[in-house]
Amino acid sequence: xxxxxxxxxxxxxxxxxxxxxxxxxxxxxxxxxxxxxxxxxxxxxxxxxxxxxxxxxxxxxxxxxxxxxxxxxxxxxxxxxxxxxxxxxxxxxxxxxxxxxxxxxxxxxxxxxxxxxxxxxxxxxxxxxxxxxxxxxxxxxxxxxxxxxxxxxxxxxxxxxxxxxxxxxxxxxxxxxxxxxxxxxxxxxxxxxxxxxxxxxxxxxxxxxxxxxxxxxxxxxxxxxxxxxxxxxxxxxxxxxxxxxxxxxxxxxxxxxxxxxxxxxxxxxxxxxxxxxxxxxxxxxxxxxxxxxxxxxxxxxxxxxxxxxxxxxxxxxxxxxxxxxxxxxxxxxxxxxxxxxxxxxxxxxxxxxxxxxxxxxxxxxxxxxxxxxxxxxxxxxxxxxxxxxxxxxxxxxxxxxxxxxxxxxxxxxxxxxxxxxxxxxxxxxxxxxxxxxxxxxxxxxxxxxxxxxxxxxx
Amino acid sequence: xxxxxxxxxxxxxxxxxxxxxxxxxxxxxxxxxxxxxxxxxxxxxxxxxxxxxxxxxxxxxxxxxxxxxxxxxxxxx
Numbered sequence: 302x303x304x305x306x307x308x309x310x311x312x313x314x315x316x317x318x319x320x321x322x323x324x325x326x327x328x329x330x331x332x333x334x335x336x337x338x339x340x341x342x343x344x345x346x347x348x349x350x351x352x353x354x355x356x357x358x359x360x361x362x363x364x365x366x367x368x369x370x371x372x373x374x375x376x377x378x379x380x381x382x383x384x385x386x387x388x389x390x391x392x393x394x395x396x397x398x399x400x401x402x403x404x405x406x407x408x409x410x411x412x413x414x415x416x417x418x419x420x421x422x423x424x425x426x427x428x429x430x431x432x433x434x435x436x437x438x439x440x441x442x443x444x445x446x447x448x449x450x451x452x453x454x455x456x457x458x459x460x461x462x463x464x465x466x467x468x469x470x471x472x473x474x475x476x477x478x479x480x481x482x483x484x485x486x487x488x489x490x491x492x493x494x495x496x497x498x499x500x501x502x503x504x505x506x507x508x509x510x511x512x513x514x515x516x517x518x519x520x521x522x523x524x525x526x527x528x529x530x531x532x533x534x535x536x537x538x539x540x541x542x543x544x545x546x547x548x549x550x551x552x553x554x555x556x557x558x559x560x561x562x563x564x565x566x567x568x569x570x571x572x573x574x575x576x577x578x579x580x581x582x583x584x585x586x587x588x589x590x591x592x593x594x595x596x597x598x599x600x601x602x603x604x605x606x607x608x609x610x611x612x613x614x615x616x617x618x619x620x621x622x623x624x625x626x627x628x629x630x631x632x633x634x635x636x637x638x639x640x641x642x643x644x645x646x647x648x649x650x651x652x653x654x655x656x657x658x659x660x661x662x663x664x665x666x667x668x669x670x671x672x673x674x675x676x677x678x679x680x681x682x683x684x685x686x687x688x689x690x691x692x693x694x695x696x697x698x699x700x701x702x703x704x705x706x707x708x709x710x711x712x713x714x715x716x717x718x719x720x721x722x723x724x725x726x727x728x729x730x731x732x733x734x735x736x737x738x739x740x741x742x743x744x745x746x747x748x749x750x751x752x753x754x755x756x757x758x759x
Numbered sequence: 760x761x762x763x764x765x766x767x768x769x770x771x772x773x774x775x776x777x778x779x780x781x782x783x784x785x786x787x788x789x790x791x792x793x794x795x796x797x798x799x800x801x802x803x804x805x806x807x808x809x810x811x812x813x814x815x816x817x818x819x820x821x822x823x824x825x826x827x828x829x830x831x832x833x834x835x836x
Contacts, residue, residue: 336825356823356825651801651802653768653769653801681767681769681799681800682769682799685802
């Protein structure tokens with residue numbers, strides 16, 4: 302078992318990790334920037350160390366400062382949370398090289414899953430369905446035409462050396478493809494000095510479904526799926542479990558495939574295997590594996606009763622998995638919404654400021670993971686997540702009703718938040734029917750965003 | 760002395776990205792509406808446009824320095 306844990310993060314996830322550690326009797330050390338001296342995670346940890354100025358790269362991304370804080374306070378382990386250094390393979394290596402335990406997978410596992418092509422190959426080798434396309438670089442237009450048999454149209458042609466959306470072309474038909482492929486090749490060569498191309502089927506309408514994994518390096522289990530199809534600018538805003546789109550047979554196939562991948566790479570810790578589910582074709586495809594705890598992990602905790610962060614700490618402490626697959630069962634339905642310091646009526650403009658008063662929802666089936674307290678000033682230097690409101694009920698319908706009830710109890714004065722968005726979504730017939738895909742919310746916002754102003758509080 | 764204030768709290772940047780030249784340098788002339796820098800607030804970037812015109816620009820806030828809303832970023836003579 303770990304003795305003393307440094308939490309290399311801030312905000313609600315730092316608070317969440319400190320709580321899990323304290324429940325297990327593990328001493329905790331918080332780190333904080335100059336902007337976070339009064340933050341809740343600093344108040345709740347046994348000790349706290351200032352690691353630098355507000356800018357993340359000078360504090361929460363400053364590996365030497367974090368390692369020094371761990372050494373100075375006698376920690377034996379570091380939990381990276383999510384974001385910041387959580388998926389930095391070099392950080393995992395550096396923690397291990399300093400003689401400490403990294404609460405997460407090895408640097409090699411992070412590196413493998415962080416490389417899109419390598420991860421895709423690993424998934425394919427483990428028998429996990431991948432988005433149809435080339436396994437690596439396409440070797441000329443003849444080979445490309447052959448790949449079209451698998452992908453169909455529309456197909457994406459992507460520069461191997463590109464990134465961040467650069468060097469991507471979409472072809473909707475064979476004539477378009479015959480024209481686009483040589484152009485993409487010439488462009489890639491001119492722009493990146495490398496004419497290498499990849500091809501991938503474009504899945505226009507899909508649900509985002511992901512499988513929670515726990516693994517100890519030898520064995521792996523799944524804790525079922527989460528559906529996170531309600532997204533804005535590729536950011537999840539509303540997550541739930543289980544997914545209403547899956548049949549029992551498909552759920553079993555999906556979850557088993559995630560376990561196969563985790564075993565194939567000797568994964569250790571908590572991880573999430575993400576998929577696109579094409580409902581019309583009734584097929585799912587691997588997108589990526591996230592080698593960390595995720596923001597939306599509480600929905601899985603609510604339906605399975607497992608404390609995922611506690612399990613991470615036990616695994617890191619050297620214990621084999623404490624839970625057998627047959628012990629993991631689903632009870633009811635859970636939904637999480639992300640309350641961000643953003644004004645949904647003004648195109649989600651960020652809204653840092655001071656919390657004047659705070660009323661937190663409660664009662665049966667309600668959980669509120671947050672770093673807020675009355676008088677807390679939200680600094681402008683980090684992301685806008687303020688709180689996660691999670692509800693659990695016997696059915697999806699009851700969970701949505703409970704979400705609306707909990708949102709009506711929630712009052713955060715002094716800040717604009719995304720609460721009006723979730724009140725509108727909970728009341729929306731399409732959301733209630735669960736009939737959405739990853740592009741649905743952006744279309745809905747075009748017609749509804751201007752009406753997302755705070756309603757009168759009860 | 761006329762001054763250009765930060766409209767938002769956040770981190771001040773003098774150029775659009777690290778590999779770009781600064782929008783303005785000390786001694787420049789500024790017109791109303793000229794962009795003099797960016798403020799990063801919660802990972803989103805907002806242009807800072809001058810609401811005053813003048814000459815002899817002098818930055819008092821450094822690149823990548825944290826600022827509060829209303830802080831003076833630069834002065835004009």
